[in-house]
Amino acid sequence: MSVLVLTLIILVGSYCAGLLGSLTGLGGGVVIIPLLTIGLGVNIHYAIGASLVSVIATSSGSAAAYVREGITNMRIGMFLEIATTAGALIGAMLSLLIHAPVIAVIFGVILIFSAIMSLRKKDTTVLQTESPLAQKLKLNGTYPTPDGEVKYGVRKVGGGFFMMLFAGIISGLLGIGSGSLKVVAMDSIMRIPFKVSTTTSNFMIGVTAAASAVVYLQRGYIEPGLAMPVVIGVLLGALTGSKILVHSTSSGWLRWVFAVIVTILAVQMIYNGITGKI
Amino acid sequence: MATKATKFKDTDIQSIIGWVLRLGVLVSMAVVAIGGVIYLYRHGSEHIDYHEFKGVPEFVHTLSGIFHGIITGRGRAIIQAGIILLIATPIIRIIFSAIGFIIEKDYLYVGITLLVLLIIVIGMLSGHAG
Numbered sequence: 069m070s071v072l073v074l075t076l077i078i079l080v081g082s083y084c085a086g087l088l089g090s091l092t093g094l095g096g097g098v099v100i101i102p103l104l105t106i107g108l109g110v111n112i113h114y115a116i117g118a119s120l121v122s123v124i125a126t127s128s129g130s131a132a133a134y135v136r137e138g139i140t141n142m143r144i145g146m147f148l149e150i151a152t153t154a155g156a157l158i159g160a161m162l163s164l165l166i167h168a169p170v171i172a173v174i175f176g177v178i179l180i181f182s183a184i185m186s187l188r189k190k191d192t193t194v195l196q197t198e199s200p201l202a203q204k205l206k207l208n209g210t211y212p213t214p215d216g217e218v219k220y221g222v223r224k225v226g227g228g229f230f231m232m233l234f235a236g237i238i239s240g241l242l243g244i245g246s247g248s249l250k251v252v253a254m255d256s257i258m259r260i261p262f263k264v265s266t267t268t269s270n271f272m273i274g275v276t277a278a279a280s281a282v283v284y285l286q287r288g289y290i291e292p293g294l295a296m297p298v299v300i301g302v303l304l305g306a307l308t309g310s311k312i313l314v315h316s317t318s319s320g321w322l323r324w325v326f327a328v329i330v331t332i333l334a335v336q337m338i339y340n341g342i343t344g345k346i
Numbered sequence: 347m348a349t350k351a352t353k354f355k356d357t358d359i360q361s362i363i364g365w366v367l368r369l370g371v372l373v374s375m376a377v378v379a380i381g382g383v384i385y386l387y388r389h390g391s392e393h394i395d396y397h398e399f400k401g402v403p404e405f406v407h408t409l410s411g412i413f414h415g416i417i418t419g420r421g422r423a424i425i426q427a428g429i430i431l432l433i434a435t436p437i438i439r440i441i442f443s444a445i446g447f448i449i450e451k452d453y454l455y456v457g458i459t460l461l462v463l464l465i466i467v468i469g470m471l472s473g474h475a476g
Contacts, residue, residue, distance in 0.1 A: 069393070069394065069395070070390065070391055070392065070393060070394070071385075071386065071389050071390050071391070071392050071393075071394045072386055072390035072391065074394055075382075075386060075390075108396075109395075109396075109397050110396040110397070111396055111397055111398060111399040113399045114396050114399065121429055121432060121433070124432055124433060124435070124436060125371055125374075125375065125432055127436075128367045128370060128371050128432075128435050128436060128439075129367070129368070129371045131364075131367055132364045132365075132367035132368040132371070133364070135360045135361075135363050135364040135367070136360065136361055136364040138360060140360070142359075142360065142443065142446075143455060146443060146455060146458050146459055146462065147455075147458055149440075149462045150458060150461055150462055150465070153462055153465040153466060153469075154465050156469075157465060157468065157469045157472075160469070161472075205454070206452075206454075206455075274367075274435070274436035274439070275436040275437070275439070275440060275462070275466075277436075278433050278434075278435075278436040278437055278466065279465060279466050279469050280469070281433045282433060282466060282469045282470045283469050283472070285429075285430070285433065286407075286470075287401070288401030288402040288407055290402070290426070290429060291396065291402050291406075292381070292385075292402070292406050292422040292423075292425035292426040292429060293385060293389075293394070293422055293425070294396055295425070295429055296378055296381065296382040296385070296425045297382070299375070299378060299429070299432070300375065300378065300379060300382070303371075303375065
């Protein structure tokens, strides 16, 4: 295939991946990697490198908007970034040791998990009690709502920290933001309010991805000819997605359609991994 | 100026950080797009296949190679420079977070922020060996 044709196909595909990732809240990386590897026969290492770059772009772009609104909890973000960046380094190291087909299977499993997570009902109760460690680390905060500032407490800091370490490893190994794992750590374990956890997780994804990207860059995983259409396409798709989201709350059936698409991609990744086609 | 420093709040540093992130994404994407146009103009009709992993050519791998590539107008070197700027954006954000915590005199978080920076620097150094 000629460079021009391949670039245009990747550009359009990445735009769709960015749009889908933004509407589902899964992020562009989970769609772009199956598209590149299964759809276009790109080597999974190049796909991971390009995806990682696009993750930094979308995370930084949307974090810029959220940070100004004062919903993001900078201290929770900074504290947990110790775990995610350390994990990302471990993940990038592991990718040297783990064979490509195994990475594809792990990717599929994480993808199915993310699809299930995107269908989950959100718990809206706000915790008022604070754990001693959360108090010491000044993690408890407030966030603005139409009815004024809402105070919230944080619990199980240690458990959340370890879950974040795992999220970082997966991010570094697979080249995705692993937002769904970060949300598990913050929502289910630490009981941070949904609005705060999604924006803070998004804030952390860029730094986490940058930690493994510096390793991948030096190893030659980031091929500029491939990363260029991926990063531009995903970023534009995510921008379009955020515009749509502002105007409409995504309905139940739409979420189901996305979850089914993502699950099909996941099964294909696992199948290709097991049969050694990746 | 002293009164200004004491009035410095979380929200001030947050708006600066928001601004740093936005600028970083805009500038790096512009550089990537310029490099992309040059790359497609020069190599658009060539055959390409990313099936085998072969790493990347020297002129987009080392800093001196990229620098030389930019001067000689090579598209992929310019794209790679844009990507490096993009990767640097969240790292620069951490430095601004550290400055914010120093102004607030929150030394616990200055330490936490520097630890995160240290982890990334370790990644930069260890990548060379790998």
